[in-house]
Amino acid sequence: MKQYSAAMVAHSFWFNEFSQYLDLREQGNADADIRYLAVEGNYFQQQTTSRSLRMVQTLKRRVNILDEDYFDLFPSLDLTNQKLMNLSAILQLDSLFDDFLYEVYRNELILGDAKLYSYEIEAFFNQKQVESSKVASWTEQTIRRLAGTFKTFLREAGLLEEQDDYDQVKRPLLDTRLEILLHTKGQTRQLAAFLGR
Secondary structure, X not given: OOOOOOHXXXXXXXXXXXXXXXXXXXXXXXXXXXXXXXXHOOOOOOOOHHHHHHHHHHHHHHHHHOOHHHHHHXXXXXXXXXHHHHHHHHHHHOHHHHHXXXXXXXXXXXXXXXXXXXXXXHHHHHHHHHHOHHHHOOOHHHHHHHHHHHHHHHHHOOOEEEOOOOEEEOXXXXXXXXXXXXXXXXXXXXXXXXXXX
C-alpha cells in the first residue's frame, strides 16, 4: 500500500533555489556545505533560520533523488524543462502528488477537456480517503491546503494556468532529451502524465 503524506503543505516549489542548489553542487559543494551556507549565511534569503533549514533539507532530498544524468542535462534545458525536472524530483518524493498528476492532470489531457475544476480535485481526495485510512484521518483544512499546494506547484511548473473558476490544463513542450532520460530512469507514469498518454 502506498505511503501518503501531507508534508508537502509546508513546502514551496522552490525552483530558483533548486537551480542554485544544483549550481552549488556543480561547484563542488557537498550537501553539508550547502546546509551551512543556507543556515549560517542565509544563502537562499529566507526570513528565518528554521525556514532556511526546512527548505535546504527539502532541496537536498529533491536533488539526491536525481543522479548525475539529470545534473548533466539540467543546464542545457530551457526554463520550462528545468521546471519539469524540479517537478519530477518532487513527484518522485510524494506519491500522493504523483497520483494526482497521473489520475487527474493526465486525464484532463487525454479527455481533451483541459479545464480543471475544484470539484474534480475534491473527487480525487474523496477517492483517496476511501482508499487510504491515512488520508481519511486528515482534516478538511489539511486536504484544502494540499489541494492548493498541488495547484500552486503545477501552476509554477507551467502545467496549469489559473482562470476565473477553473485552471486551464496546459500540455508541456517536453525536451526530447528529458523525455528520453525520464524513460531511461523508469519514470513512465510521469511521462504518461506529461504527454497525456
